Amino acid sequence: MKSINPATEEVLATYKEDDTGTVYAQLDTAREAFESWSERSVSSRERLLANVADVLRENIDKYAKQITIEVGKPLDQAVSEIEKCVWVCNYYSQHSSEYLQNEHIGTEPGAKTYVSYEPLGAILAIMPWNYPFWQVFRFAAPHITSGNVAILKHSPNVFGCAQAIEDIFEEAGYPDGVFTSVQVSVNQVSDIIEDDRVRAVTLTGSTRAGKEVATISGRELKPTVFELGGSDPFVVLDDAPVERAAEVGATARTQNAGQSCIAAKRFIVHETVFDEFLERLTTEFKALTIGDPTDVETDVGPLAREDLLETLHDQVMTSVDAGATLHLGGEPLDQSGYFYPPTILVDVPDETPAATEELFGPVATVFKVESEREALRIANDTQYGLGASVWTTNTDRGESVAQELEAGNVFVNQLVKSDPRVPFSGVKDSGYGTELSRHGIHEFVNKKTIWIEGQGE
Template identity: 45%
Template sequence: MKSINPFTGELIEEFSTLSQEKLEQKLSGASVAFSGWKDVGFATKSELMSKAGAILKENREKYAKIITLEMGKVLKESLAEVDKCALVCEYYAENAESFLKDEQVDLPDGKKAKIIHQPLGIILAVMPWNFPFWQVFRFAAPTLMTGNVGVLKHASNVPQCSLAIEEVFTEAGFPEGVFQSLLIDSDTTTELIADERIKAVTLTGSEKAGGSVASVAGKHIKKSLLELGGSDPFIVLKDADLKKAAETAVKARMINFGQSCIAAKRFIIEEEVYDKFLTLFVENFKNLKQGDPMDENSDFACMARPDLAEDLYQQVENSLNAGATLIYGGDKPENGSARFSPTILADIPTSSPAYKEELFGPVATLFKVKNEDDAIALANDTEFGLGASIWSEDMEKASALAGKIESGAVFINAMVASNPHLPFGGVKKSGYGRELGRYGILEFVNSKTVYLG
């Protein structure tokens, strides 16, 4: 398992995967840890989770540099990611007890019942490289606060991030075995899901990976939560603030160099303002600066791996060959390089990859529509349903249209973003289940009915 700097191609460090013997030791340790952790009071759990947040804040530069070195995002974005992880730790430290309190039910016949929320056991998290800290902490903070314990199978290209996250919980004082990073391969992960000690699994990643994990979990009658890909629409209506919309559109497409499931990917513009929006959009794209990811002045650096850059370029080429128009960029990446030219495509044929597939990188696709009804129809003409953004000065109209979009979230006059206070997840092939908020903490508990006769 190699840790490679994608900007320079330099091998940073190589790690051995866990032997079966060591993996068994970790699983046994997790089981022992759960037997005690499930009964620890909220005051203690809250104190430890708050400490984890404090450690992240105290060491934000250290952890941010690990993120940047392993997956190539610019340092300012890595710092923001670490800060957000601290925030989610604080959020659940403060709110978990109220989210999980017993719910009293008064029945029509005068009898009473209550619903109690109890932990399940060991929860397996299979996590991606694009937000290597945030994706894990938004799982771990609520999961550990319920009394569950967690084991992490992280993406193979971010082993240092995986181990650093375990370090945070260890230094915070969580009991041994409550959170562990497992450096294992995909085959071992499949075997792990089948292990009777694993009670549920959550995955953030590709549609293919999600289907594989869900099928194994389903075979063994285990709950799974999937947060998969997205092809989020960014709808600009004719009454929108075009300057603000165009500025936000570029940020929404280019955050994390476009390697985000909730990045805006399809820009759907009413025809009356299409040309003006396009001019502003291209202008803002051109103002972005490529450079060393450790340079605070860099807006973007590279993709996370050379193969990802090559795959994305092939999607662009195939779309152009199908009849799409190249508006900006489109340069072929150098062989073996993860660097990529931000690209804008228009006139997208329905048969092209740019129309049908997720473009997981800095490629924007623009669509001109006649009216808002056509905009909604196009927004929904996808297998994905994660997030969406609508831009209009008429809030009542935008709110009504939001209800017609097939997605897990709609943001009006703002870019889609995850927030500890709000449930996060998708529909269709973007997955199922919810993370964050109260909905997120209830995913991996036994909500048990107790009838009081």
């Protein structure tokens, strides 16, 4: 298994897959660690999580560089990713005790009744490469602090990031086995899920992967949380602030080279502002600098792998062959690295990849609609339901539209983003379960009812 710099195609490292004996030993260590870790006070776990935030902050440039060389993310965006990891660690180091305290419920006179939130055990986290630190920390911060232990199965192209994260927890003072990274391929995942030492599973990745893991986990009756693919609509109504919408829309589509499940992908624009929006979006795209992700002037780096580049280009060309108009871009750069330029497709027919599939790269499909009702129809006409964005100068109207959009996260006059303070989830083929906030920390705990009555006289 290799890690390849997507900007230069240089092999950074080659990793040997952990054999079955090594994995079983790691699972044993995790189970043993859980016995004592789960007995610690929440405040003790909070203090260690604050240490993690300190380690991240003190080494932010080193970790950002690791992201950049393995994923191709522009350096300033990699720095922002680490800063967000600091934020989520600080958030749960300050609020976990509140979220996990016993919840008292009134029942019968003289009875003491409450809900106790108790950890489950070892949680397998199958994480993606596109946000190699953030996706891990938004899982680990709440669920380790709630008393569980974590087993990370990261993507092979970011094993360097996985090792760095494991080292961070060790440096912060965590006991051995509380956070463990395993170097395994997808072929070994089913065996790990089926192992009795693993009590729950979370996955961030494709819908296909989610369905496969859900099948295995369901057979084993193990709780799961899935954050899967997305084809987020970006709805621009007739009264939208067009200049601002185009500016934010360009960022929402091209940050991390468009490799984000919650990136704006389908721009659904009212006909009265369509021409102006398309012109402004085109201008914004043309102003973006694509190139070396270590250069501070770069806005768009390469795609993370060669196969991702090939898949994206095939989706674009198949859509064009079926009648879509290539308004901008559409051809991989003729140079080393997996670079694809910011691209815009218009006049996209139904049933083409650009209309129905997730395009994981800097490609915007722009649809013209005649009404708000048509915009909602197209926005909801998808198997996905992760995020959505609505643009209007009338916030009451925006809220009304937001309530009709079939998505787990809807933002009015803002791009879709995850925030530790509010829950994050998807519907339809975008997954289920909740991450972040008070709601997220309760996904992998036993909500135990305790009822106590005296014996009377």
